[in-house]
Amino acid sequence: MADQQGSKASEIPKHPDPQAFARDMAEISEHAQKLFSDFLSRQASGQGAVPFGDPLNVSEAFLDMTAKMMSNPAKVMEAQFNLWQEYMALWQNAAQRWLGQDTEPLVQPDKHDMRFRDEMWQQNEVYDFIKQSYLLTSRWMLGLVHDVEGDDSPMGRKADFYIRQFVDAMAPTNFVMTNPQVLRTAIESNGESLLHGLENMLADLERGKGQLRITMTDEDAFKVGENIVTTPGKVIHQNRLMQLIQYSPSTESVYKRPLLIIPPWINKFYILDLREKNSFVRWAVAQGHTVFMISWINPDESYRDTQFDDYLNQGPIEALSVIEKATGETSVNAIGYCLGGTLLGMTLAWLQAKGQADRIASATHFTTMLDFSEPGELGVFIDPTALDHLEEEMFERGYLDGAEMATTFNMLRSNDLIWSFVVNNYLMGKEPFPFDLLYWNSDSTRMPAAMHSFYLRKCYLENALREPGAVVLDGVPLDLTKIKTPAYFLSSREDHIAPWVSTFRGSHLYGGPVRFVLAASGHIAGVINPPAANKYCHWIGTSRSKNPETWLAAAKEVPGSWWPDWAKWIDKHGDGQVPAREPGSGGLKPIEDAPGQYVKIRAV
Structure with a gap:
């Protein structure tokens, strides 16, 4: 009996020492203040400031899409009505689950989508409702863009791409209170996971000199010519x-x-x-x-x-x-x-x-x-307006910054190469796993x-x-x-x-x-x-x-x-x-x- 109690006790997360926790928070707060002050100083001096305007010409794409929507209000109304019907069906489905009945989900994530692999997304009625609501809404948004713009319009492809960036960013998995795995880890660690996540984020801000440069792998785990790139x-x-x-x-x-x-x-x-x-x-x-x-x-x-x-x-x-x-x-x-x-x-x-x-x-x-x-x-990313802006920046510096190129490629697979690391590093407070391919990708x-x-x-x-x-x-x-x-x-x-x-x-x-x-x-x-x-x-x-x-x-x-x-x-x-x-x-x-x-x- 004593052994069983000892085993159970070992599974209960230990509370951090209050004085040590307060000291850590004070140090991080001081560090964050310094980073923020440095960032404001750079903006005031013009270093690293983001120029006004629309360098990627996104606004034109959305203006084009809006104009087409206004010219075809019937299609927009039809899409809105379909979404409303799907929400009603989802509410009915959720109510049946809450009453203990077995139901089939209205929408499922793609088989390659790893964001909803935690079992709580299937087993818990609330999280299942959040998941399906997000999937229905994102499908509606992307479908509306496709219906309005079609397949071949350059502006349509641009609008579709940035709508997907928005949809990916707004996933419930990217927020503490709507990600069961993150919330569970925070409770079990008595908040230390969030503290470590803040430390990781501040370190990435410092590494990027005020811009967020997400660490994708343990860069100290590899050395070119020693444990990678070793063919004689x-x-x-x-x-x-x-x-x-x-x-x-x-x-x-x-x-x-x-x-x-x-x-x-x-x-x-x-x-x-x-x-x-x-x-x-x-x-x-x-x-x-x-x-x-x-x-x-x-x-x-x-x-x-x-x-x-x-x-x-x-x-x-x-x-x-x-x-x-x-x-x-x-x-x-x-x-x-x-x-x-x-x-x-x-x-x-x-x-x-x-x-x-x-x-x-x-x-x-x-x-x-x-x-x-x-x-x-x-x-x-490439049209005359965007390219003019890019050339202006390149010729001012003499080169295109590698970090900008890396960000562009990462946006092509934002769930895998951006948001998964936001969740792991910042919300879960974990250190990135050593992975040779991601080390190369960040080089x-x-x-x-x-x-x-x-x-x-x-x-x-x-x-x-x-x-x-x-x-x-x-x-x-x-x-x-x-x-x-x-x-x-x-x-x-x-x-x-x-x-x-x-x-x-x-x-x-x-x-x-x-x-x-x-x-x-x-x-x-x-x-x-x-x-x-x-x-x-x-x-x-x-x-x-x-x-x-x-x-x-x-x-x-x-x-x-x-x-x-x-x-x-x-x-x-x-x-x-x-x-x-x-x-x-x-x-x-x-x-x-x-x-x-x-x-x-x-x-x-």
């Missing part, structure tokens, strides 16, 4: 924009033709080399490739006038010459990821125009857009002003790359249709950054043989899918249709990773076998060990 190799060349890494072989013989990887400079390259178990680089080395990786610099204001031409010449073009010195090979197989794939497409067209197309024997594109006619949700990079302006205008705003001669790099008009290089396009079905229907259309711009493969999942998980994990399927099709949905309907679904399929394809372009090459064996003296210094430059 050497930096064999560097210039102002990039370091070139050659990885050490793990096989006795290798393909004669080297493999050059061009990552995006919007992110750091090591998404392809996080850990041993999910490193594409390490896996490619184990398949017998001599792998070279471009590691882009994280630029500062001194790169203000750096052009897209510079990324071409000091990136892949210079890398090709260095690889020839290191291996004696005049031709490579090349991979480009995301923006790196767009640059690869431009490089192929540039080489074709120069009569040097044979310098790249095959081209692999990971989640790459060449046709930007359907840019997905990123398109809501943001800056964009040189001139280069990024060119990219946004020519690709996103004008969609000029698909038009022969409309984009000129280093004095050379580019024509993708003249590219005859064999190409492999890998896209992801749930990609919010490079929608697969757009990447599919881009693959049809080339004039040579193309293999298109569609992976399950998104922009990262669809690509980083090692065979050993046995996750996510992919689709392979032989249809020559230029309609993406027709292609998918005829495609074959294949279980597991697409990596083995690419390995078979690239084997045809390996040009035989030669003894393994060690970095530095070709006469180029190694500069330092991989991953080099450029990747370690963090945006503060």
